[in-house]
Amino acid sequence: MDATTLPPDLRVAVVGVGVMGADHVERLATRTKFARVSVVNDFDTAKASRLAGTVPGCRAVEDPFEAITADDVDAVLLASPGRFHAEQVLAALEIGRPVLCEKPLALDPADALQVVRREAEHGSPLVSVGFMRRFDREHEELRASLAAGELGTPLMVHCKHRNASVPGHFDDRMMVYDSAVHEVDSVRYLLGEEIVSASVLKPTPSENAPAGLHDPMLVLFRTASGRVVTDELHLTTSAGYEVRTEVVGSRGSATIGLEVGRLTTQLPGGRWGGSVHADFRPRFRDAYDVQLQRWVDAVRRGEGVDPTSATAWDGYAAAVVCEATARALDTDGAPVPVELATRPPGPSSDHHEEQR
Amino acid sequence: MDATTLPPDLRVAVVGVGVMGADHVERLATRTKFARVSVVNDFDTAKASRLAGTVPGCRAVEDPFEAITADDVDAVLLASPGRFHAEQVLAALEIGRPVLCEKPLALDPADALQVVRREAEHGSPLVSVGFMRRFDREHEELRASLAAGELGTPLMVHCKHRNASVPGHFDDRMMVYDSAVHEVDSVRYLLGEEIVSASVLKPTPSENAPAGLHDPMLVLFRTASGRVVTDELHLTTSAGYEVRTEVVGSRGSATIGLEVGRLTTQLPGGRWGGSVHADFRPRFRDAYDVQLQRWVDAVRRGEGVDPTSATAWDGYAAAVVCEATARALDTDGAPVPVELATRPPGPSSDHHEEQR
Amino acid sequence: MDATTLPPDLRVAVVGVGVMGADHVERLATRTKFARVSVVNDFDTAKASRLAGTVPGCRAVEDPFEAITADDVDAVLLASPGRFHAEQVLAALEIGRPVLCEKPLALDPADALQVVRREAEHGSPLVSVGFMRRFDREHEELRASLAAGELGTPLMVHCKHRNASVPGHFDDRMMVYDSAVHEVDSVRYLLGEEIVSASVLKPTPSENAPAGLHDPMLVLFRTASGRVVTDELHLTTSAGYEVRTEVVGSRGSATIGLEVGRLTTQLPGGRWGGSVHADFRPRFRDAYDVQLQRWVDAVRRGEGVDPTSATAWDGYAAAVVCEATARALDTDGAPVPVELATRPPGPSSDHHEEQR
Amino acid sequence: MDATTLPPDLRVAVVGVGVMGADHVERLATRTKFARVSVVNDFDTAKASRLAGTVPGCRAVEDPFEAITADDVDAVLLASPGRFHAEQVLAALEIGRPVLCEKPLALDPADALQVVRREAEHGSPLVSVGFMRRFDREHEELRASLAAGELGTPLMVHCKHRNASVPGHFDDRMMVYDSAVHEVDSVRYLLGEEIVSASVLKPTPSENAPAGLHDPMLVLFRTASGRVVTDELHLTTSAGYEVRTEVVGSRGSATIGLEVGRLTTQLPGGRWGGSVHADFRPRFRDAYDVQLQRWVDAVRRGEGVDPTSATAWDGYAAAVVCEATARALDTDGAPVPVELATRPPGPSSDHHEEQR
Ligand SMILES: [Mg+2]
Ligand SMILES: [Mg+2]
Ligand SMILES: [Mg+2]
Ligand SMILES: [Mg+2]
Incomplete structure (x- = not known):
């Protein structure tokens, strides 16, 4: 040959x-x-x-x-x-x-x-x-453990999405479209079902937040089968990047993104600890x-x-959920429904369906 | 002598x-x-x-x-x-x-x-x-670290309150009055301020929950200065007792109740782990x-x-917040305001005020 | 009445x-x-x-x-x-x-x-x-889990004993008599058998060690049934007090003294961590x-x-093991046998025997 | 183009x-x-x-x-x-x-x-x-932190090398040549210096060990500058694969291989935990x-x-250290010196030298 x-x-x-x-x-x-x-x-x-x-x-x-x-x-x-x-x-x-x-x-x-x-x-x-x-090893493992029923029925999901800082022009809509969008997809990927409503709670902002930005923010989603998702967005921690997801199931709860395994150190001054990723690139490089x-x-x-x-359907669903979430920025905590079009039959629908 | x-x-x-x-x-x-x-x-x-x-x-x-x-x-x-x-x-x-x-x-x-x-x-x-x-060492340490400004301004609090199981007659109001009441006091103790509204989200219940019980449940509080608190109540985990509290501050976040320190074991079958307290007594005996x-x-x-x-004031405030939370069981997620009477001057008011 | x-x-x-x-x-x-x-x-x-x-x-x-x-x-x-x-x-x-x-x-x-x-x-x-x-909750739990066979047959024990600093006059014998003595008793307590020989390895000392002190030091014990114990003594860490014990058994290994559960913090500068006890008093106060x-x-x-x-017998055995260990400071790593007198029958012998 | x-x-x-x-x-x-x-x-x-x-x-x-x-x-x-x-x-x-x-x-x-x-x-x-x-991310990070002086002067290294099981024909020499050889190279890689002697302690074997195999085993190395290394080999844990390395330095100690970050689960029966890699392939695939x-x-x-x-020099050094370690299987704990030839000048020597 x-x-x-x-x-x-x-x-x-x-x-x-x-x-x-x-x-x-x-x-x-x-x-x-x-x-x-x-x-x-x-x-x-x-x-x-x-x-x-x-x-x-x-x-x-x-x-x-x-x-x-x-x-x-x-x-x-x-x-x-x-x-x-x-x-x-x-x-x-x-x-x-x-x-x-x-x-x-x-x-x-x-x-x-x-x-x-x-x-x-x-x-x-x-x-x-x-x-x-979806290609992160921990996310894949968590999805596989859910698919295998290891946690029983998933009941709630708690997400955290933290950044050290954001540019000065960052605004509330960007918190939704640039940050929460990842949880939108993660949750749909992990649970294999659609999000049907979104609401937003805005705590008093951190003194680190650029003027006008509501950071941190708590986004709440409800899924088609009635599950509740919390998503803490906190983008001005001065610390680093942290994406943590906990699925609470009827037979166990599991957390990914702990990153405690990397380094534990006993340090002068009486502290022990490890380091937080600087941003999303080292965290998700693989x-x-x-x-x-x-x-x-x-x-x-x-x-x-x-x-x-x-x-494409996942991209569409993310866009619809983000639009509902962005509208929920102005409803004082009231949920905004997510209204999806009928999914066309055909190629892009097979994978997601199979997983449910 | x-x-x-x-x-x-x-x-x-x-x-x-x-x-x-x-x-x-x-x-x-x-x-x-x-x-x-x-x-x-x-x-x-x-x-x-x-x-x-x-x-x-x-x-x-x-x-x-x-x-x-x-x-x-x-x-x-x-x-x-x-x-x-x-x-x-x-x-x-x-x-x-x-x-x-x-x-x-x-x-x-x-x-x-x-x-x-x-x-x-x-x-x-x-x-x-x-x-x-309030007398648990970790809670005292967390409060002290907040008082010392180690976490900057507290912005959000995330609580988890989990039990292995509840009696068959347990109902949603008991989830508020028997379980969430502890978070009501913890949050007031840690933050040194009043809760001003409560809302409740009810995910589809776990198959482990007695008929009619909305377990798990997500309670949300807002405090006087605008902080947001999430409280996951999950009382039929089949696992054990777990009380975990995370305070998210502008200069750091801290979690208590991890209990990872007790025992780590590499076990036949390829697992490592530790044990969860059976109920609140071993956890809070000290x-x-x-x-x-x-x-x-x-x-x-x-x-x-x-x-x-x-x-007594703390007991009164807990009663008022629980009443608002219990009403929020029926408002489909809408917040119910907490209305406190004017605090009388005198003996029972000094401690809490000093701490702020 | x-x-x-x-x-x-x-x-x-x-x-x-x-x-x-x-x-x-x-x-x-x-x-x-x-x-x-x-x-x-x-x-x-x-x-x-x-x-x-x-x-x-x-x-x-x-x-x-x-x-x-x-x-x-x-x-x-x-x-x-x-x-x-x-x-x-x-x-x-x-x-x-x-x-x-x-x-x-x-x-x-x-x-x-x-x-x-x-x-x-x-x-x-x-x-x-x-x-x-012996009265520390983690030590008691570990002993109970050994007694219950949870780890199978104990095979090895790894101890760490760390201090922030020692007085300037601290010498190698004090490392044995003041520090290692605790591991001597812990190991006898956990395993329920006697130590039969001791040896000492002296790495090149830390620059933090007072002149003449071999810190850190590695002490090795062998027990009557042939188990091997390592004891790392490191008394000038500048960090704090840390007592960690791992028992390696045929069906699992367990570690106590991790203390990771106390506080986990995400901090400015990209670090997470907790604090180390300053000295033995907070660690063993309970x-x-x-x-x-x-x-x-x-x-x-x-x-x-x-x-x-x-x-009293435990106190005697500790004295004999410490004497052998102190002699092993000068044998360039060769083991020194521990020679115990015959234990007299009577009151002080019952407890230990029963446990085996 | x-x-x-x-x-x-x-x-x-x-x-x-x-x-x-x-x-x-x-x-x-x-x-x-x-x-x-x-x-x-x-x-x-x-x-x-x-x-x-x-x-x-x-x-x-x-x-x-x-x-x-x-x-x-x-x-x-x-x-x-x-x-x-x-x-x-x-x-x-x-x-x-x-x-x-x-x-x-x-x-x-x-x-x-x-x-x-x-x-x-x-x-x-x-x-x-x-x-x-050498290409594992945690090993690279640990080496980099040592090179940057984050832990001060390295003083001791503690290695653990654990397997679920070994073939029935596995013998003590294979514990050295197949297992300990990895620690030989790791330690040389992390510390950037040669091992100068080896000794072996053989605890009473696990009941899981094939007849004649001394599992677990404790190998001790001393390096040219006087550092002490412990290497616990335990190849019949029934659990899984675990490679853990702790470097104890004068300004901090660090551990890699904890793998606690992958999954933490609260499980029926009152346990929490994660999984251990089945063998070396998933652990070191990357x-x-x-x-x-x-x-x-x-x-x-x-x-x-x-x-x-x-x-090639690293391969040679590993062969010499393994030979000394294999001889130390029969010296009842006494150290066997490692005798390296003079390193020829030229291509294979540059990298390692630079790092010291
Ligand atoms: Mg992307
Ligand atoms: Mg009470
Ligand atoms: Mg004492
Ligand atoms: Mg290889």
């Missing part, structure tokens, strides 16, 4: 090479097997060109749609600003090209729903949404790697999406 | 010798220094007599008010059913006798308020309410001991109450 | 009121039920007088033997310097008076053996040695309280000693 | 495709970027052929030396039985081909030393030894992945070895 018979690497176009996109380029170029970056694009064309120059076999193009549809591209990774996502995903769908879209799929649920419907019309799944926690590898593997097998990944 | 010059032991009447009262008799008779049980009383007079026969220097009387006012009694410990508490406390107040009343001080806030006012008229503190967590010793010491010093203890 | 029919408190003489003795006086005077301090003695007579003046019903005497044998004394607590212990214990034995002797029972094994023999001649147990760890209460209770019941307590 | 200009993948020959080798083939074929398996070899030629048939572009050859020297091979991974390693490494060295050799480099130190000397003559490093813990990726990356950069990796 001869090396020329080896299947070629997947050629990926990366659209948007800001912090997250550049991180993905580096990942694809140095860690993801069977993949290479053939095209990059960014609004900042100079930046895209510079980056292309550092990656063998990669070129920069000025138009995102040219990147998405180029002949030397097999699949598309979108890390552009969220407001462009839906249109760019649709462009990939149009030519039947697999696309991994960083969250959010869309800010406007209507746009996300359009993606869901186009993909359903297409007849096989092509869209993945980058909720990376999850991002796994997500991308599994996506590349699935696409190369001709499956379009990896079954663990968030689907 | 001669032994007769030693100050005599405090003679305590114990009213009600069910599980809790008998426990207190045993404690006073065998562990609390400077105290002895001189009188016991119970509705079940035979039981009281039998118990008295086992305690040197102790007699049984048939009328609780006779026990409360007897000449050979210096102070009164009430462990009778809660509905009798207020009247019995008032009887002790009437003759200026110190009284430690197991929670609740009263079920009806009006009764508790009457106690507060009578004590205020009396002019010096005489009433302690048995919220024993706290009960400390509470009683400090009460005896304070009464013998002529101070009427120990400054750490919950006061 | 009348208070005069109550059994009187136990009248205790405390000999030696340095740090430890004064602590015991305070304990007996304020926390131990059924006990009072009737006599105190110290080489520093002014100090003893001042202390007596603060304790109702207590007088100071100038001669320790007068304290031990006084008419208004029911039992003796020895907290004098260790070199006087054996003679003072013998004085109490002479008149059949129960005595709780702080460790060591004697520095010279011959002196300890004399105590063992005199007590055996006396015919009922009177001597307790103050190894307080154990000292329990030890003294149980001793008082046992003596008042006429039993002479509490069955949990270390006996 | 054109895809043909992309640098080609590294073509690896895998020699020996038993459990470990097959695992490496799977890793190279599906997870390691920039690499592919071009040749496999095994004593069991049918097995090698079957495996080759599942890997695109891979062929099987019958002679290991043919695999090592084949034209379509850029680098060699040895997972053959340890007794063949040295000769096979020398064959790769002979033609200047990079080789990653699973531990051990050789059983006989003389063979390992020959490798060290041949590589030194070659003039640039080509040999890596597969001590995968480390194996990282090791192979970094090796491939380094070889493709023309550097021959990754600087984190164990070198």
Whole structure:
């Protein structure tokens, strides 16, 4: 047998090479097997060109749609600003090209729903949404233990999402769309059912919070079967990044994200302890790697999406829940219902259904 | 010097010798220094007599008010059913006798308020309410660390209160009055401020819950300065007793009740772990001991109450918050305001104020 | 019934009121039920007088033997310097008076053996040695779990004994006689068998160690049935006090002394952690309280000693093991055998035997 | 730019495709970027052929030396039985081909030393030894914290190495050569200095141990600067795999391998806990992945070895220390000196020296 018979690497176009996109380029170029970056694009064309120059076999193009549809591209990774996502995903769908879209799929649920419907019309799944926690080992283990019934019936979920700090322009809506959105997906992923209402409690803000920001915030969700979810968002702890999830079940409760195992130290001054991750990148670096590898593997097998990944429907549901939550910022604690469209039959619906 | 010059032991009447009262008799008779049980009383007079026969220097009387006012009694410990508490406390107040009343001080806030006012008229503190967590070492340490500013400004509090099981007749109101009441006092003790509203979320119940019981339950409180408190009540875990409290502050968060320190074991079958307390007695045995010793010491010093203890006002506030919470069982998640009377000036108000 | 029919408190003489003795006086005077301090003695007579003046019903005497044998004394607590212990214990034995002797029972094994023999001649147990760890809840739980077979056959024990710092004059022998002695007793207590040899490894000392002190040090014991024990002594950590014991059994291993449960904090700068006890007093305060209460209770019941307590034989065995360990300081790692006399039949031998 | 200009993948020959080798083939074929398996070899030629048939572009050859020297091979991974390693490494060295050799480099130190000397003559490093813990994140973090002085001067190291069970033919020498060998390398890696003597204590064996096996076992090492290392080997725990390392330093102590962070559960029956890894593969899967990726990356950069990796000298030192430890099995606890040859100047010495 001869090396020329080896299947070629997947050629990926990366659209948007800001912090997250550049991180993905580096990942694809140095860690993801069977993949290479053939095209990059960014609004900042100079930046895209510079980056292309550092990656063998990669070129920069000025138009995102040219990147998405180029002949030397097999699949598309979108890390552009969220407001462009839906249109760019649709462009990939149009030519039947697999696309991994960083969250959010869309800010406007209507746009996300359009993606869901186009993909359903297409007849096989092509869209993945980058909720990376699904690929985190602890999240996978927790989901597996729930699926195996180890905790009995899940009854409640308690989430914590903490950051050291946020930019000065961060506002309450961003707490929902940038932070709580991850819990929205985690909870749907872990419980395998939809969220049906959201409410928000706003404690007196921390003195660390930028003016006008209600940090910390408590978001409450209710699911279709009546479960209750608490989500503490606290983004100005001055400490670090912490994502902790506890599922309370009828036969046991389990917590992930404790991170106590890393280092325990007895220190001068009479203290012991460990360190907190500085931000989400070290915490979820492995999850991002796994997500991308599994996506590349699935696409190369001709499956379009990896079954663990968030689907277009998941992206749509997240958009609807976030919109309800954002409205709940102004209802003084009263719940706002989440109203989902009917899910179209077809490709993007299989995985989630099976799991229930 | 001669032994007769030693100050005599405090003679305590114990009213009600069910599980809790008998426990207190045993404690006073065998562990609390400077105290002895001189009188016991119970509705079940035979039981009281039998118990008295086992305690040197102790007699049984048939009328609780006779026990409360007897000449050979210096102070009164009430462990009778809660509905009798207020009247019995008032009887002790009437003759200026110190009284430690197991929670609740009263079920009806009006009764508790009457106690507060009578004590205020009396002019010096005489009433302690048995919220024993205030005497738990971890609770005391947490309060001290808050007072020292170690966590910055407290922003939120997350409580968990879990039991292995409850009797078949347990109902939602008992979840409030028997369980959540402890968090009501803990939160007021830790934060040093009043709770101003309560709401209740009821997830789909556990299959372990007796019919009609909404277990688990999520109670939410808001405090006067705008802090938000979550209280997970889960009373049918089949596991054990767990009281965990996390205070989230602007410069750090702290958790008590982890109990990971007791035993870690690597076990056949690939598991490691420890044990959960079976119920509240082993968990809070030391706290009960400390509470009683400090009460005896304070009464013998002529101070009427120990400054750490919950006061009549704390008992009143707990009653009002529980009443609001019980009403919130029927408001579908909407908050119910807590309306406290004006606190009378005088003895029972000093401790709490100082701490703020 | 009348208070005069109550059994009187136990009248205790405390000999030696340095740090430890004064602590015991305070304990007996304020926390131990059924006990009072009737006599105190110290080489520093002014100090003893001042202390007596603060304790109702207590007088100071100038001669320790007068304290031990006084008419208004029911039992003796020895907290004098260790070199006087054996003679003072013998004085109490002479008149059949129960005595709780702080460790060591004697520095010279011959002196300890004399105590063992005199007590055996006396015919009922009177001597307790103050190894307080036996009364620590975690130690008791660990022993109970071993007795119940939860860990299968115990195979090895790993001990750590850490201090923040030691006085400048601390030397290698003191590491054995003041520190390792506690592990000697713990291991005998937990395993219920004798230590048969000791060896010492001396790593290059810490820069924190006073000149000439081999800190840290690794002591190795072998027991009669062939178990191996490691004891890390590290007394200049600059951190705090830490006593940790792991028993490795054929069906599980268990660790006590983790103390992770007390407080976990997320702190500015990206750290989480808790605090380490400053020294042995907060760590073992409860154990000292329990030890003294149980001793008082046992003596008042006429039993002479509490069955949990270390006996004269335990004190003798500790002295012999320490002597062998001290000799092993100079054998360059080679084990030194522990040679115990034949245990006399009689009172002090029953408890330990039963447990095996 | 054109895809043909992309640098080609590294073509690896895998020699020996038993459990470990097959695992490496799977890793190279599906997870390691920039690499592919071009040749496999095994004593069991049918097995090698079957495996080759599942890997695109891979062929099987019958002679290991043919695999090592084949034209379509850029680098060699040895997972053959340890007794063949040295000769096979020398064959790769002979033609200047990079080789990653699973531990051990050789059983006989003389063979390992020959490798060290041949590589030194070659003039640039080509040999890596597969001590995968060096690529474990916790080990890397601990080493970095030591290098940064966070723990002050390292004084002692405590290692635990536990397995659920071992095959019935496992003997004491295998406890040294298969298990303790990992601690030998870890300690040298963490401390950056040589081990100078070894001794062995053999407790009475566990009832779980196969006849004749001294399990558990305590190995003690002393390092060149006088540090003391304890290594508890316990291979029949019935529980799972546990590798724990504590470094005790003059300004703090740190432990890795706690794994408490994965899952904490409150369970029916009053227990909480988590799970222990079944064996070394899940525990060190990531480390194996990282090791192979970094090796491939380094070889493709023309550097021959990754600087984190164990070198031929490390493999030699491990062989010498294991030989001394094996002799110490029969010296009744007396230490056996480790006698290393003079390290040749040249390529394999740079990394380790720099770190000290
Ligand atoms: Mg994401
Ligand atoms: Mg209470
Ligand atoms: Mg002691
Ligand atoms: Mg290896």
